[in-house]
Amino acid sequence: MEIAFTAVFGLVIGSFLNVVGLRIPIGESITSPARSYCPSCKHTLGSLDLIPVLSYAFSLGKCRYCGKRISPLYPMIELLTGGVYGWIVYQHGWTFAGLLYGIVFSVLIVVCVSDWTYQLIPDAVMLPALVLVYIGFGLLQGHWLMHLIDLSSGAILITVIILASRGGMGEGDIRLNALIGLLLGWKLMLVSFVLACTQGSLLGGYLMLRKRATRKTAIPFGPYLAVAALITFFWADPLLFWYNRFLLGI
Ligand SMILES: [Zn+2]
Known part of the structure:
Protein backbone atom coordinates (compact mmCIF):
# COMPACT_ATOMS: atom_id res chain seq x y z
CA MET A 1 0.00 0.00 0.00
CA GLU A 2 2.76 2.42 1.01
CA ILE A 3 4.80 1.34 -2.01
CA ALA A 4 1.91 1.87 -4.45
CA PHE A 5 1.07 5.26 -2.96
CA THR A 6 4.68 6.43 -3.13
CA ALA A 7 5.05 5.15 -6.71
CA VAL A 8 2.01 7.15 -7.86
CA PHE A 9 3.32 10.17 -5.93
CA ILE A 26 17.83 28.23 -19.37
CA CYS A 38 3.99 22.66 -25.25
CA PRO A 39 7.59 23.35 -26.28
CA LEU A 54 -1.57 8.52 -19.24
CA SER A 55 -1.95 11.85 -21.05
CA TYR A 56 1.03 10.89 -23.22
CA ALA A 57 -0.47 7.46 -23.94
CA PHE A 58 -3.94 8.85 -24.80
CA SER A 59 -2.63 11.57 -27.10
CA LEU A 60 -0.34 8.99 -28.79
CA GLY A 61 2.71 11.11 -28.03
CA LYS A 62 1.47 14.20 -29.86
CA CYS A 63 0.55 17.69 -28.67
CA ARG A 64 -3.28 18.01 -28.59
CA TYR A 65 -3.05 21.56 -29.91
CA CYS A 66 -0.42 21.59 -32.65
CA GLY A 67 0.03 17.87 -33.33
CA LYS A 68 3.82 18.01 -32.91
CA ARG A 69 5.50 14.92 -31.52
CA ILE A 77 11.19 10.26 -16.72
CA GLU A 78 7.79 10.09 -14.97
CA LEU A 79 7.78 6.29 -15.02
CA LEU A 80 11.40 6.19 -13.87
CA THR A 81 10.67 8.50 -10.93
CA GLY A 82 7.59 6.46 -9.95
CA GLY A 83 9.57 3.22 -10.14
CA VAL A 84 12.53 4.57 -8.19
CA TYR A 85 10.34 6.06 -5.43
CA GLY A 86 8.40 2.80 -5.12
CA TRP A 87 11.62 0.81 -4.96
CA ILE A 88 13.19 3.05 -2.32
CA VAL A 89 10.13 2.64 -0.09
CA TYR A 90 10.17 -1.12 -0.72
CA GLN A 91 13.79 -1.28 0.50
CA HIS A 92 13.85 1.42 3.16
CA GLY A 93 10.24 2.24 4.06
CA TRP A 94 9.18 5.76 4.98
CA THR A 95 12.38 6.55 6.85
CA PHE A 96 14.87 9.42 6.94
CA ALA A 97 17.25 7.27 4.88
CA GLY A 98 14.49 6.68 2.32
CA LEU A 99 13.82 10.42 2.13
CA LEU A 100 17.52 11.16 1.55
CA TYR A 101 17.76 8.57 -1.21
CA GLY A 102 14.59 10.03 -2.72
CA ILE A 103 16.25 13.47 -2.83
CA VAL A 104 19.48 12.14 -4.37
CA PHE A 105 17.62 10.24 -7.09
CA SER A 106 15.37 13.22 -7.83
CA VAL A 107 18.53 15.28 -8.42
CA LEU A 108 19.99 12.54 -10.63
CA ILE A 109 16.77 12.51 -12.67
CA VAL A 110 16.82 16.31 -13.11
CA VAL A 111 20.44 15.98 -14.30
CA CYS A 112 19.38 13.39 -16.89
CA VAL A 113 16.73 15.75 -18.28
CA SER A 114 18.90 18.87 -18.45
CA ASP A 115 22.14 17.22 -19.56
CA TRP A 116 20.28 15.26 -22.24
CA THR A 117 18.41 18.35 -23.47
CA TYR A 118 21.02 21.12 -23.12
CA GLN A 119 24.35 19.32 -22.35
CA LEU A 120 24.26 21.22 -19.07
CA ILE A 121 24.24 20.12 -15.44
CA PRO A 122 22.88 23.13 -13.54
CA ASP A 123 24.93 24.29 -10.52
CA ALA A 124 21.76 25.83 -9.12
CA VAL A 125 20.58 22.24 -8.50
CA MET A 126 23.89 20.44 -7.87
CA LEU A 127 25.53 22.71 -5.30
CA PRO A 128 22.60 22.91 -2.83
CA ALA A 129 22.02 19.17 -3.34
CA LEU A 130 25.65 18.35 -2.43
CA VAL A 131 25.50 20.40 0.78
CA LEU A 132 22.07 19.11 1.78
CA VAL A 133 22.84 15.47 1.07
CA TYR A 134 26.25 15.66 2.81
CA ILE A 135 24.62 17.01 5.96
CA GLY A 136 21.83 14.43 5.62
CA PHE A 137 24.20 11.46 5.37
CA GLY A 138 26.31 12.93 8.19
CA LEU A 139 23.28 13.11 10.48
CA LEU A 140 22.10 9.67 9.39
CA GLN A 141 25.34 7.71 9.75
CA GLY A 142 27.68 10.08 11.62
CA HIS A 143 30.74 9.29 9.46
CA TRP A 144 31.36 12.92 8.48
CA LEU A 145 34.99 12.41 7.43
CA MET A 146 34.23 9.23 5.46
CA HIS A 147 31.42 10.97 3.58
CA LEU A 148 33.79 13.81 2.75
CA ILE A 149 36.32 11.30 1.37
CA ASP A 150 33.57 9.60 -0.68
CA LEU A 151 32.41 12.93 -2.07
CA SER A 152 35.93 14.12 -2.91
CA SER A 153 36.94 10.84 -4.52
CA GLY A 154 34.02 11.18 -6.93
CA ALA A 155 35.07 14.72 -7.82
CA ILE A 156 38.79 13.89 -8.09
CA LEU A 157 38.21 10.96 -10.46
CA ILE A 158 36.41 13.14 -13.02
CA THR A 159 38.87 16.04 -12.57
CA VAL A 160 41.80 13.73 -13.34
CA ILE A 161 40.01 12.40 -16.42
CA ILE A 162 39.24 15.91 -17.68
CA LEU A 163 42.87 16.98 -17.19
CA ALA A 164 44.14 13.84 -18.89
CA SER A 165 41.74 13.86 -21.83
CA ARG A 166 41.21 17.62 -22.28
CA GLY A 167 37.53 17.55 -22.91
CA GLY A 168 34.76 15.03 -23.22
CA MET A 169 33.47 15.62 -19.73
CA GLY A 170 32.59 18.95 -18.18
CA GLU A 171 32.69 20.61 -14.78
CA GLY A 172 29.11 19.59 -14.16
CA ASP A 173 30.19 15.96 -14.29
CA ILE A 174 32.66 16.63 -11.45
CA ARG A 175 29.86 17.74 -9.10
CA LEU A 176 27.54 15.02 -10.33
CA ASN A 177 30.10 12.31 -9.63
CA ALA A 178 30.80 13.87 -6.21
CA LEU A 179 27.12 13.33 -5.38
CA ILE A 180 27.35 9.76 -6.68
CA GLY A 181 30.43 9.16 -4.49
CA LEU A 182 28.46 10.42 -1.52
CA LEU A 183 25.53 8.14 -2.35
CA LEU A 184 27.47 4.95 -3.06
CA GLY A 185 30.76 5.32 -1.17
CA TRP A 186 34.05 5.50 -3.11
CA LYS A 187 34.31 1.77 -3.92
CA LEU A 188 30.87 1.45 -5.48
CA MET A 189 31.37 4.87 -7.11
CA LEU A 190 34.26 3.28 -9.06
CA VAL A 191 32.04 0.35 -10.03
CA SER A 192 29.35 2.79 -11.13
CA PHE A 193 31.87 4.77 -13.18
CA VAL A 194 33.08 1.66 -15.01
CA LEU A 195 29.44 0.83 -15.73
CA ALA A 196 28.78 4.35 -17.05
CA CYS A 197 31.76 4.12 -19.42
CA THR A 198 30.59 0.71 -20.61
CA GLN A 199 27.10 2.06 -21.33
CA GLY A 200 28.60 5.13 -23.01
CA SER A 201 30.84 3.15 -25.34
CA LEU A 202 28.07 0.65 -26.16
CA LEU A 203 25.59 3.39 -27.07
CA GLY A 204 28.25 5.52 -28.77
CA GLY A 205 29.27 2.50 -30.87
CA TYR A 206 25.65 1.78 -31.73
CA LEU A 207 25.05 5.39 -32.86
CA MET A 208 28.22 5.33 -34.95
CA LEU A 209 27.09 2.09 -36.61
CA ARG A 210 23.74 3.70 -37.39
CA LYS A 211 25.75 6.68 -38.75
CA ARG A 212 23.97 9.00 -36.35
CA ALA A 213 27.17 9.96 -34.60
CA THR A 214 30.83 10.27 -35.38
CA ARG A 215 33.80 9.98 -33.07
CA LYS A 216 33.55 13.73 -32.54
CA THR A 217 29.85 13.93 -31.65
CA VAL A 227 21.75 5.74 -14.73
CA ALA A 228 24.86 3.76 -13.74
CA ALA A 229 24.58 5.12 -10.17
CA LEU A 230 20.94 4.04 -10.08
CA ILE A 231 21.77 0.53 -11.27
CA THR A 232 24.72 0.26 -8.87
CA PHE A 233 22.61 1.43 -5.92
CA PHE A 234 19.89 -1.16 -6.47
CA TRP A 235 22.13 -4.04 -7.64
CA ALA A 236 25.28 -3.39 -5.61
CA ASP A 237 25.88 -7.00 -4.53
CA PRO A 238 25.83 -8.78 -7.92
CA LEU A 239 27.82 -5.89 -9.45
CA LEU A 240 30.54 -6.07 -6.78
CA PHE A 241 30.80 -9.80 -7.35
CA TRP A 242 31.22 -9.26 -11.10
CA TYR A 243 33.72 -6.45 -10.53
CA ASN A 244 35.93 -8.49 -8.19
CA ARG A 245 35.72 -11.63 -10.25
CA PHE A 246 36.27 -10.33 -13.76
CA LEU A 247 37.98 -6.98 -13.44
CA LEU A 248 40.22 -7.56 -10.46
CA GLY A 249 40.46 -11.35 -10.83
CA ILE A 250 39.87 -11.98 -7.11
ZN1 LIG B 1 1.84 22.06 -29.22
Whole structure:
Protein backbone atom coordinates (compact mmCIF):
# COMPACT_ATOMS: atom_id res chain seq x y z
CA MET A 1 0.00 0.00 0.00
CA GLU A 2 2.76 2.42 1.01
CA ILE A 3 4.80 1.34 -2.01
CA ALA A 4 1.91 1.87 -4.45
CA PHE A 5 1.07 5.26 -2.96
CA THR A 6 4.68 6.43 -3.13
CA ALA A 7 5.05 5.15 -6.71
CA VAL A 8 2.01 7.15 -7.86
CA PHE A 9 3.32 10.17 -5.93
CA GLY A 10 6.61 9.58 -7.80
CA LEU A 11 4.84 9.86 -11.19
CA VAL A 12 3.58 13.31 -10.22
CA ILE A 13 6.98 14.38 -8.85
CA GLY A 14 8.51 12.99 -12.06
CA SER A 15 6.56 15.47 -14.16
CA PHE A 16 7.77 18.24 -11.83
CA LEU A 17 11.37 17.00 -12.24
CA ASN A 18 10.92 17.31 -16.02
CA VAL A 19 9.92 20.95 -15.52
CA VAL A 20 12.91 21.62 -13.23
CA GLY A 21 15.34 19.93 -15.63
CA LEU A 22 13.98 21.83 -18.64
CA ARG A 23 13.62 25.29 -17.09
CA ILE A 24 16.52 25.78 -14.62
CA PRO A 25 19.37 25.52 -17.17
CA ILE A 26 17.83 28.23 -19.37
CA GLY A 27 17.08 30.50 -16.42
CA GLU A 28 13.30 30.14 -16.48
CA SER A 29 11.33 30.16 -13.25
CA ILE A 30 10.05 26.79 -12.13
CA THR A 31 6.91 28.30 -10.61
CA SER A 32 5.79 30.78 -13.25
CA PRO A 33 4.19 29.93 -15.54
CA ALA A 34 2.85 27.46 -13.02
CA ARG A 35 1.53 25.23 -15.78
CA SER A 36 3.61 23.40 -18.33
CA TYR A 37 3.35 24.40 -21.94
CA CYS A 38 3.99 22.66 -25.25
CA PRO A 39 7.59 23.35 -26.28
CA SER A 40 6.65 23.89 -29.94
CA CYS A 41 3.33 25.81 -29.94
CA LYS A 42 3.70 27.22 -26.37
CA HIS A 43 0.04 26.36 -25.72
CA THR A 44 -0.53 26.10 -21.98
CA LEU A 45 -1.45 22.55 -21.08
CA GLY A 46 -4.85 21.83 -19.55
CA SER A 47 -5.43 19.65 -16.49
CA LEU A 48 -5.98 16.61 -18.71
CA ASP A 49 -2.54 17.00 -20.28
CA LEU A 50 -0.89 17.09 -16.89
CA ILE A 51 -1.79 13.55 -15.83
CA PRO A 52 1.56 11.78 -15.89
CA VAL A 53 2.16 9.04 -18.48
CA LEU A 54 -1.57 8.52 -19.24
CA SER A 55 -1.95 11.85 -21.05
CA TYR A 56 1.03 10.89 -23.22
CA ALA A 57 -0.47 7.46 -23.94
CA PHE A 58 -3.94 8.85 -24.80
CA SER A 59 -2.63 11.57 -27.10
CA LEU A 60 -0.34 8.99 -28.79
CA GLY A 61 2.71 11.11 -28.03
CA LYS A 62 1.47 14.20 -29.86
CA CYS A 63 0.55 17.69 -28.67
CA ARG A 64 -3.28 18.01 -28.59
CA TYR A 65 -3.05 21.56 -29.91
CA CYS A 66 -0.42 21.59 -32.65
CA GLY A 67 0.03 17.87 -33.33
CA LYS A 68 3.82 18.01 -32.91
CA ARG A 69 5.50 14.92 -31.52
CA ILE A 70 6.26 15.11 -27.80
CA SER A 71 9.56 13.61 -26.69
CA PRO A 72 9.11 10.18 -25.08
CA LEU A 73 11.72 11.40 -22.59
CA TYR A 74 8.97 13.03 -20.49
CA PRO A 75 6.77 9.98 -19.79
CA MET A 76 9.94 7.87 -19.40
CA ILE A 77 11.19 10.26 -16.72
CA GLU A 78 7.79 10.09 -14.97
CA LEU A 79 7.78 6.29 -15.02
CA LEU A 80 11.40 6.19 -13.87
CA THR A 81 10.67 8.50 -10.93
CA GLY A 82 7.59 6.46 -9.95
CA GLY A 83 9.57 3.22 -10.14
CA VAL A 84 12.53 4.57 -8.19
CA TYR A 85 10.34 6.06 -5.43
CA GLY A 86 8.40 2.80 -5.12
CA TRP A 87 11.62 0.81 -4.96
CA ILE A 88 13.19 3.05 -2.32
CA VAL A 89 10.13 2.64 -0.09
CA TYR A 90 10.17 -1.12 -0.72
CA GLN A 91 13.79 -1.28 0.50
CA HIS A 92 13.85 1.42 3.16
CA GLY A 93 10.24 2.24 4.06
CA TRP A 94 9.18 5.76 4.98
CA THR A 95 12.38 6.55 6.85
CA PHE A 96 14.87 9.42 6.94
CA ALA A 97 17.25 7.27 4.88
CA GLY A 98 14.49 6.68 2.32
CA LEU A 99 13.82 10.42 2.13
CA LEU A 100 17.52 11.16 1.55
CA TYR A 101 17.76 8.57 -1.21
CA GLY A 102 14.59 10.03 -2.72
CA ILE A 103 16.25 13.47 -2.83
CA VAL A 104 19.48 12.14 -4.37
CA PHE A 105 17.62 10.24 -7.09
CA SER A 106 15.37 13.22 -7.83
CA VAL A 107 18.53 15.28 -8.42
CA LEU A 108 19.99 12.54 -10.63
CA ILE A 109 16.77 12.51 -12.67
CA VAL A 110 16.82 16.31 -13.11
CA VAL A 111 20.44 15.98 -14.30
CA CYS A 112 19.38 13.39 -16.89
CA VAL A 113 16.73 15.75 -18.28
CA SER A 114 18.90 18.87 -18.45
CA ASP A 115 22.14 17.22 -19.56
CA TRP A 116 20.28 15.26 -22.24
CA THR A 117 18.41 18.35 -23.47
CA TYR A 118 21.02 21.12 -23.12
CA GLN A 119 24.35 19.32 -22.35
CA LEU A 120 24.26 21.22 -19.07
CA ILE A 121 24.24 20.12 -15.44
CA PRO A 122 22.88 23.13 -13.54
CA ASP A 123 24.93 24.29 -10.52
CA ALA A 124 21.76 25.83 -9.12
CA VAL A 125 20.58 22.24 -8.50
CA MET A 126 23.89 20.44 -7.87
CA LEU A 127 25.53 22.71 -5.30
CA PRO A 128 22.60 22.91 -2.83
CA ALA A 129 22.02 19.17 -3.34
CA LEU A 130 25.65 18.35 -2.43
CA VAL A 131 25.50 20.40 0.78
CA LEU A 132 22.07 19.11 1.78
CA VAL A 133 22.84 15.47 1.07
CA TYR A 134 26.25 15.66 2.81
CA ILE A 135 24.62 17.01 5.96
CA GLY A 136 21.83 14.43 5.62
CA PHE A 137 24.20 11.46 5.37
CA GLY A 138 26.31 12.93 8.19
CA LEU A 139 23.28 13.11 10.48
CA LEU A 140 22.10 9.67 9.39
CA GLN A 141 25.34 7.71 9.75
CA GLY A 142 27.68 10.08 11.62
CA HIS A 143 30.74 9.29 9.46
CA TRP A 144 31.36 12.92 8.48
CA LEU A 145 34.99 12.41 7.43
CA MET A 146 34.23 9.23 5.46
CA HIS A 147 31.42 10.97 3.58
CA LEU A 148 33.79 13.81 2.75
CA ILE A 149 36.32 11.30 1.37
CA ASP A 150 33.57 9.60 -0.68
CA LEU A 151 32.41 12.93 -2.07
CA SER A 152 35.93 14.12 -2.91
CA SER A 153 36.94 10.84 -4.52
CA GLY A 154 34.02 11.18 -6.93
CA ALA A 155 35.07 14.72 -7.82
CA ILE A 156 38.79 13.89 -8.09
CA LEU A 157 38.21 10.96 -10.46
CA ILE A 158 36.41 13.14 -13.02
CA THR A 159 38.87 16.04 -12.57
CA VAL A 160 41.80 13.73 -13.34
CA ILE A 161 40.01 12.40 -16.42
CA ILE A 162 39.24 15.91 -17.68
CA LEU A 163 42.87 16.98 -17.19
CA ALA A 164 44.14 13.84 -18.89
CA SER A 165 41.74 13.86 -21.83
CA ARG A 166 41.21 17.62 -22.28
CA GLY A 167 37.53 17.55 -22.91
CA GLY A 168 34.76 15.03 -23.22
CA MET A 169 33.47 15.62 -19.73
CA GLY A 170 32.59 18.95 -18.18
CA GLU A 171 32.69 20.61 -14.78
CA GLY A 172 29.11 19.59 -14.16
CA ASP A 173 30.19 15.96 -14.29
CA ILE A 174 32.66 16.63 -11.45
CA ARG A 175 29.86 17.74 -9.10
CA LEU A 176 27.54 15.02 -10.33
CA ASN A 177 30.10 12.31 -9.63
CA ALA A 178 30.80 13.87 -6.21
CA LEU A 179 27.12 13.33 -5.38
CA ILE A 180 27.35 9.76 -6.68
CA GLY A 181 30.43 9.16 -4.49
CA LEU A 182 28.46 10.42 -1.52
CA LEU A 183 25.53 8.14 -2.35
CA LEU A 184 27.47 4.95 -3.06
CA GLY A 185 30.76 5.32 -1.17
CA TRP A 186 34.05 5.50 -3.11
CA LYS A 187 34.31 1.77 -3.92
CA LEU A 188 30.87 1.45 -5.48
CA MET A 189 31.37 4.87 -7.11
CA LEU A 190 34.26 3.28 -9.06
CA VAL A 191 32.04 0.35 -10.03
CA SER A 192 29.35 2.79 -11.13
CA PHE A 193 31.87 4.77 -13.18
CA VAL A 194 33.08 1.66 -15.01
CA LEU A 195 29.44 0.83 -15.73
CA ALA A 196 28.78 4.35 -17.05
CA CYS A 197 31.76 4.12 -19.42
CA THR A 198 30.59 0.71 -20.61
CA GLN A 199 27.10 2.06 -21.33
CA GLY A 200 28.60 5.13 -23.01
CA SER A 201 30.84 3.15 -25.34
CA LEU A 202 28.07 0.65 -26.16
CA LEU A 203 25.59 3.39 -27.07
CA GLY A 204 28.25 5.52 -28.77
CA GLY A 205 29.27 2.50 -30.87
CA TYR A 206 25.65 1.78 -31.73
CA LEU A 207 25.05 5.39 -32.86
CA MET A 208 28.22 5.33 -34.95
CA LEU A 209 27.09 2.09 -36.61
CA ARG A 210 23.74 3.70 -37.39
CA LYS A 211 25.75 6.68 -38.75
CA ARG A 212 23.97 9.00 -36.35
CA ALA A 213 27.17 9.96 -34.60
CA THR A 214 30.83 10.27 -35.38
CA ARG A 215 33.80 9.98 -33.07
CA LYS A 216 33.55 13.73 -32.54
CA THR A 217 29.85 13.93 -31.65
CA ALA A 218 29.45 15.25 -28.11
CA ILE A 219 27.35 12.81 -26.15
CA PRO A 220 26.33 14.14 -22.73
CA PHE A 221 27.92 11.89 -20.11
CA GLY A 222 25.72 12.94 -17.17
CA PRO A 223 22.81 10.60 -17.96
CA TYR A 224 25.21 7.62 -18.16
CA LEU A 225 26.70 8.51 -14.78
CA ALA A 226 23.22 8.94 -13.29
CA VAL A 227 21.75 5.74 -14.73
CA ALA A 228 24.86 3.76 -13.74
CA ALA A 229 24.58 5.12 -10.17
CA LEU A 230 20.94 4.04 -10.08
CA ILE A 231 21.77 0.53 -11.27
CA THR A 232 24.72 0.26 -8.87
CA PHE A 233 22.61 1.43 -5.92
CA PHE A 234 19.89 -1.16 -6.47
CA TRP A 235 22.13 -4.04 -7.64
CA ALA A 236 25.28 -3.39 -5.61
CA ASP A 237 25.88 -7.00 -4.53
CA PRO A 238 25.83 -8.78 -7.92
CA LEU A 239 27.82 -5.89 -9.45
CA LEU A 240 30.54 -6.07 -6.78
CA PHE A 241 30.80 -9.80 -7.35
CA TRP A 242 31.22 -9.26 -11.10
CA TYR A 243 33.72 -6.45 -10.53
CA ASN A 244 35.93 -8.49 -8.19
CA ARG A 245 35.72 -11.63 -10.25
CA PHE A 246 36.27 -10.33 -13.76
CA LEU A 247 37.98 -6.98 -13.44
CA LEU A 248 40.22 -7.56 -10.46
CA GLY A 249 40.46 -11.35 -10.83
CA ILE A 250 39.87 -11.98 -7.11
ZN1 LIG B 1 1.84 22.06 -29.22
